[in-house]
Amino acid sequence: MNLRKWIDNKNLNFSVYYTTMEREKILVNCALPYANGPLHLGHIAGAYLGADIFVRFNRMSGNEVLFISGSDEYGTPITISAEKNHVPPQEIADKYHIEQINSFNSLDIIFDKFTRTSDPEHVKDVDEFFINLLEKGYLVKRYMISPFCVEINKFMPDRYIEGECPYCGYKEARGDQCDNCGQTLDPIELINPVCKMTGNSPIFKVTDHFFLKLDSLQEKLSEFIDSKTYWRPNVLKFTQNFIGEGLHPRAITRDLDWGVKIPLKGYENKKIYVWFEALIGYITGARVYSEETGKPEYWKEFWMDKNIKSYYFIGKDNIPFHTIIWPAMLLAHGGFNLPYNVPANEYLRFEGEKFSKSRGIGFTVDEMLKFVDKNSLRYYMASVLPETGDSDFSMNEFQLKVNSELIDKYGNYIYRVESFIKKNGLSPHEPETMDTKDMEMMKFLEDKFSEYSMEVSGIHIKRGISIWLEIVMAANNYFTESAPWKLIKEDTEKLNEKLYVSLKIGQYLTAMLYPYVPSASESIWQTFGVSENLENATFNDVLKINKFNIKKGSIPFEKIDFSNPDILDIQLATIVSVEDHPGADSLYSIKLHGDKIYQTVSDLKKYYTKDDLQGKQVLILTNIEKARIRGVESQCLILSIWNGNSKEVISSTGNDGDFANLGKYRYNGEETLTFKEFQKMEFTVSDHHIIAKLQEKSLPVMLNGKDVNVSIENLDKASIA
Structure with missing residues (x-):
């Protein structure tokens, strides 16, 4: 049957959702994060990733979106952090304002304006x-x-x-x-x-x-x-x-x-209290953006036109401020639109526990991106967003979903189709006719695309990626059943038809994945050999494309391996007291403050005076087997390295209780070591960095994302005890 006749008979119109829907202006505001520390994955899942996906989807739908957030710099968390670090609050705010922008950018979360509440323009609006x-x-x-x-x-x-x-x-x-x-x-x-x-x-x-x-x-x-x-x-x-x-x-x-x-x-x-003034930052952000782009009245279209919908992406702890207090402020002031929707997420937990930097639970954005690429992280987090209830970030599930779904199913599908075409020098083009099976596949694509569109526009972000995955599964089955490796020998016309449909499927999949994983999707899109890019195009534009010129490219994903060899529970602690051991002249009895108070017995008396050690921040190993040494219990081991003449205590700076990593790994919680077992472990020093040898891996000892250094420059075999 002729393809166009079949479409007409079925009363279909490809991309009908986008050719008929009314274009809209949409205001998307994201909760202003406190500028008192780095962003962790719980923050991203709570308010920001879902918002970015929603914004990208709407722009690809042809809608005009203004995307605003900013640093909340006057909250008491900033003053608490400043007092801990003995610096002015503005210094803390300045530092984390920049750091948070960089963290957002590293995840492809890009705001039109990321304002700050210490800006005089904000103060003017608050006044x-x-x-x-x-x-x-x-x-x-x-x-x-x-x-x-x-x-x-x-x-x-x-x-x-x-x-x-x-x-x-x-x-x-x-x-x-x-x-x-x-x-x-x-x-x-x-x-x-x-x-x-x-x-x-x-x-x-x-x-x-x-x-x-x-x-x-x-x-x-x-x-x-x-x-x-x-x-x-x-x-x-x-x-x-x-x-x-x-x-x-x-x-x-x-x-x-x-x-x-x-x-x-x-x-x-x-x-003025922070919960009152920070909310006004949404208006400041829109107004300043308009002025910076040479359209000083533009912001009013989003704030004063009653037909414009405004969305507030927040975490659940911010619900009353955005559903009661902010609407009350807007009603009292007059002239501004009230929130259209407040899609607050619940909490993301890490392996079943609440994120906690002090307890070493979970990762910051910057820490996680040292281990995995941003595409994989966005994909997995989108699939576990806590939209209607608390959800869990599981490292095992992360590895499984990315490797199985994003790489083995989607990435492999694109690779199978394009490599077959390139290998055989083919140039698939739109066929004049299609068999029933291919028409059904095209109808399936349209139906699923409409479902996907309805879900994401309704802020059901997880459902959107689930529908996308249904297409991925069907795509692999379709390509396998089409068996182009047989058709190339038997029926070149049918081969062209099957490969064209396979490319259309890949086209849909890649365009639909773009709001979720923009960088990787853009890279894959370029392998189709089309002139349009996804960032500046609409679904209506890209899904109408029917000419392809397959380019050589690689699938921009790396398989994840989280097998964890880290058997060392190392943390930072401050020495709070140093006493002579009551039963041994050559030993100290030392107390330290880490995530709790520890006591240890140490032979550092030969190398350090009490004053040398008092108040010093050192690394301690806490999963060492407890022992009583001359009547005094030793609960941990102060790590030190033999430099040829004496012992050098391994020190660093940070907050007491900060946990150390071995490379991208954190203590797996599985082992308590005897002192002899620890002594058998291999360490080296390279360019002043301590390297642990575990499971044929060379892993740097790291604290807060930075290598732990010692005075020794290089050492093939380091004695650490």
Whole structure:
């Protein structure tokens, strides 16, 4: 049957979804990450990867998207980090603003504008917002009881107070919110509150602040929320429960040193609270982007045109701020669009546990990208996004899914088709006719593409990749059953037809994969020998292409191998006390602070005085078998290297309890070593870096992504004990 006649008979129109749908303007805002540390994989899964996929999909759909985020630089996490590092808060904010941009870029997460709340332009917008709400009567001055630390002699930010949540019993709830149940809190509500700075209980004193009159906006907010029946169930339920308990005025200022100043005289010792001012950063980002691109009024199209949809990608701990407080602020101000959708994700856990840098659980973005490529990481994380419930990042599953699905199924399919064509010098072209099986395959492609489009446009990112994988499975079966290696000898016309359909399948697969894995998809797309690139094209453009000129290329994926040889549980610890061993003149009894307090017995007395060791940060091995040495228990081993004349303690810098890696590996948790077993291990030194030899692998000892150094430059056999 003629192909066009078959299409007409079936009432089909390739790419019908995109030729008929109305083009839209879409505003996508991502939660502003605190500029107090590196981004870990939990952050990416919570708010950013899904947003980037959604943005790329919409742009390929022909929609006009404005994509905004930025650094939240006035939160108390920044001041906590600054105090730990004995530097000004701005120095911390400056450092991590740049570092976070680089981390996003390394994962191909590219914002139109990544703003920062310390920018004077942001302060200008906050001032305008504050005065607007004050003049309209939505801000009122009231007194409140705030935590006061007697030892420090000042009021403490809510986040500096921790205690037991009165709602769910979580022991480490913060004074502003419980991360376990999501309930917003006041420090005075906490059971047994303590100050994080001193560990002592705060007292509570009266102070005056400005309050946002949420109660006066409850009716309008209820109407707004009742209209959001399409929100994710977890978001809608949490919001309905929150507002159902009744809204109350909420303080928007605090007694802080670090923050946006109140734009009124007489309030020099108070600042606007971060949850109020940071939200306004979404507006600042759009406005500044417009000015920087020479279109100063452009941002208003996204914020003031009532037909424009705005999406807020956040983690679940930010739900009340984006579904209640931010809409309340916008309603009070007037003139701005309210959120259309707030697709908040739940938490991503790492091997069943909560991400924790101090406990060595999980990886930062930069750490993980030392081990795997960004394409593989984006693919796997997209498949485990915690869209409707907590999900788990499993290294074994990561390896299996990438190797099996992305490489063995998709990558191998592209390779099979293109290598057969190149090997045999063929140039498949659009056939005049197709048999029923090929027509059914083309219909299958269209149907699955429509399903995929509906799911991703509805922010069901995981479902989108599942549908893509269905096509991959069908593609491999189709190519195998087509048996072009037989047809090349028997029927060249049929061979052309089968290879053309195979290329169309590869074309669909690669275009559909682009929002998820842009860099690799673009590389593979170029092997089709077409002029268009995916970054600047639409689905409608690229899926209509029916001429191919296969180019030689390679599949841009590497198989992952996470077999873990690291049997050394090494961490950083500070020596807190050095005493003479009571039963041995040549030994020290030493206490160290790592992830907990350790005690050890050491022969370093021959090489170091007590003062030399006191306060020194050293690497310790903690999975060494415990022993009693002359009546004193030794729980760990301070690592040192013999330099020919004496022992050199292996030292580094960081936070106590930071865990060391061997190359890309972390301690596998499987073994407790005897001292003799450890002594048999092989180490070398190369260019001052310590190298461990394990399972025929040479693995550098690393801490916080950097090699651990010693004074020795090179050593073929290093004695470490």
